[in-house]
Amino acid sequence: MIWYTTEEVQRIMIITRSLQMTPAGYMRMFWSISKYENFIGELFTGDHEENYGHEGPITIDTDTPPFLPIWFDVANELGYKVGDPNGFQTESFTPMAKAINKGQRSSSYNQYIKPIKNSRQNLTINAYSIATQVLIDENKKAYGIVYERHGIPQIAHASKEVIISSGIFSSPLLLMKSGVGPRDQLEEAGIAVKHELPEVGQNLIDHLIFDLNKIQYNASIIPYIPRMPDEQDFEEMLQKYHETGEGILGYLNQGPQAFIVSSRAKQDGQEGWPDIQIIYVPMCPIPEGNEAPTSCIYLLLGRPKSRGNMRLNATAYRSGIRNDDVKLALIDFKYLEGEGSSDADVVLEAIDLAFDIINSTVMQKYGTFYGDEPHSACLSFEFLSKDYWRCVITQTIHSGYHGVGTCSLGSVVDSKFRVQGISNLRVADASVFPAVPNANINGPVMMLAEKAASDILQFWN
Template identity: 45%
Template sequence: MFVLGHFVHRHLIVGGHWHAHSLFIISAKQFKFCDIQSNYTDLSVMGKISVFVLGSISLIIRRYVEQYKEQDLRTSLSELEPDLGLPRIDTYDFIIVGAGTAGCLLAGRLSVFFRVLLLETGGPPPTTVNNPYFFRQYLDDPSINYLFTTRQKYISLESGGIFNFSQGRMMGGSGSHNYNGYARGSPLDYDTSRDIGILINEDKMAYGVTYLRHGIPQIAHASRDVIISAGAILSPLMLMKSGVGPPQILRDANIPIHEALPGVGQNLGDHPLAQLTFEIGNAAAAAAFDAILPESDFEKELIKFHSTPRDGVFAKIRAQQAFLVSSRAKENGEKGWPDILLISTLFPEQNTSQMYFSIALGRPRSRGSVTLNRKAYLSREVNDENLAAIDLGSLADHTDLEVMLEALRMVLKIKETSAFKRLDLKLSSVIPPSCKIYRFDSNNFWKCYITHTTKTFWHYSGTCKMGPKSDPFAVVDSKFRVFGIRALRVVDASVLPMSTGSNTNAPTLLVAEKAACCILRNHLQPNFGDKFCPLDYPWLFKPVVDPHK
């Protein structure tokens, strides 16, 4: 079995001491309710039906989040009532901190054989996130996301290098609202992570967590392992606040050092993302792609969406991916290993339509870091969004900019092919004023555009790097065990030594499957046979054929 606990404050118990992890406060929003019968029965007041319907998405998300929170509060108070105000120490076989892509999968695998406590700050995903049409609305919604701020030296210069980026805060984490993106990448992405050696210090042990359940202190012990699955931003932050990490950072924050691991928070990988926007000039061609949503057809599209099976504008994903090999990769003898990711996307609009080309660098040489904001920590800041000092490091290696330029020019060539020419695409991207001093379409012009507009693809990895003990920046061994601390593992995208060349959700699922096998083999053998791990049954991973098609 496994128990899901929603929490707002958690501690990791290491070597007999408790260390603050984080305090997440979800404040209840106050809303003024109106008499809808008197306000919205007249279409002249309501205006366009599309605006009336689509303008409410953020409100719907908040309403569901509040409902889930209230339901869980009632359940929590009922369950905790017999404790008479003093926390009951519950013991589980495994405690998993973070119910994102990896944490949810891992909990499912382990709970077949063991008692598992799965802790998550957010609640169930609002149903709205299951509709990719609303991707742009729910991606940055504060009700279901952490919102971090970063200052960069080489990207997003249009805003002084400062921009916000999100990470999902709900069951499934960012995997619950990632536009259904699933790409394994190249087999070569994984070859560098094989045959890694292991060593572990037996003198120290993680044996439990403390956390707040709607503000009520709770303590849980793990008889086998504590597993951190909080993602590439929060997992290293949790380790550092628990005394595991770069020694100077810990000393500056007055955190007792349990294990000096300089690699914690280092090696942050991300896919820098630039975008070109084009107006589709040929309305007939746009209509063939269902790319225009006239106001007169809006209700028809609602009927299609709620039919069985779902159909129409709101039920389709209009994104295509292409993986390409750059000149840099070819020069390095990697002609079969793509390092450029291109995505074309259509979002139906009211009277016109736009096509977006996203340009991402799949295997950047630049690396960043996640560190602890020591000043904020010492001032007793408890919000992880303020405690995480994040440097994506994007385009710090100048050759990454050259690859991005090459990728952008590939898009401009694709635009001129016969298949795309009939769309009559016209560049409509907003050009930063600083770039207008360069001749249009020159290399300097597009380099300026890239450095001023590039942001993140939300593909963070590498901050708790897997590697041999001889690697000074390795944090976990090949069985996901944190060096120097017994019974503590990290299982999420943070363990990937290098960025995979595509979306990171599928590799994260692989990480969790591999970790589940390692843990089950460690704790079940020799009492069970060899084939109790899902990876032992390849047929489980074959695509399921829809009988209705």
């Protein structure tokens, strides 16, 4: 798991200015971060303890692979400083923060739910259950849900309120199946409109990622390269991992990284705000036996202008499908379309930056070169030319799995995560972010959850 916390808060704060975030609210966001975080990692840029919490349930460590000093040398050669991945955003090369403790993922389930799932009398977990509708009365008040468990419809009544936390696709779908959403989609599906909210399912935003694969180097002089063990060594490796958390099974194998400001960001008046994340993967894939190792560089577009949507599949709904969101969701990310067409220019710039890294004097000491074959769909263009890369981008750009926005703050929910127009109903997940945080979203979502929990407790107490 790759982890970012304070670094995204700057972005979130700018987003929420339209919601009239106060200085007290700003500090409360930092409180929400420090509440879940237990930082045990190494700092490389002096004393930045103010960026970290130390008493929360989620263990955050700093990934320090043998390749890290080389990465810092590349930064120095290219004129960038070494930064703190959880610090205030500036152009920098940084280590990777990770929510891994002794080789095991420090996840929300492991740290929040697992310790209490069998001991809390006010917590019931119904596995194998799918919510199909929020029950809303004639006064537009949510009072329960309909769900299916093992195919049997059941009802759960809410004495206080219903909280939806189903993600960027299922949360807006559940609202629409309950009669809350765009009128045209609801009426087409034959769903009675309880409350019209046109923006449900709109504003779908995701990080775009471009993979630069097959970066090769001289394996005899590169620092320690873990390899998949031979079959006879696997049992010994597995035992060591269970005892100590060490070895290849506990290896992150993503990062280090860099954050760079694109020309587009500078033109938009965001000179000090990086929007390109470069993730160097030293082993891609991890080699087996005598297999020659290769690296990858992942280029992540932190502030894409592409905007998509998710619509309800009216035909599927009218046919009786209620619990299969794969069939009910019509998803269109609209990558590189409309205003998002300029996203391709930012990716092109990121590719140039990646080759600056590959061709640096530091990396050339290890015989580094780009060894991939020309893409079969782009053979009509000169290999490695701008036109060639633009073609490859259109063929291979893909999701960063960091989607947000389909139940956005300000248009679907308010600053307390309450669904507009419906009482006793909230949405608390990544779908409420009105813009995507500037890097991986796991940390910001955890921060959001802490804030939502605090708001709910404060309201009912």
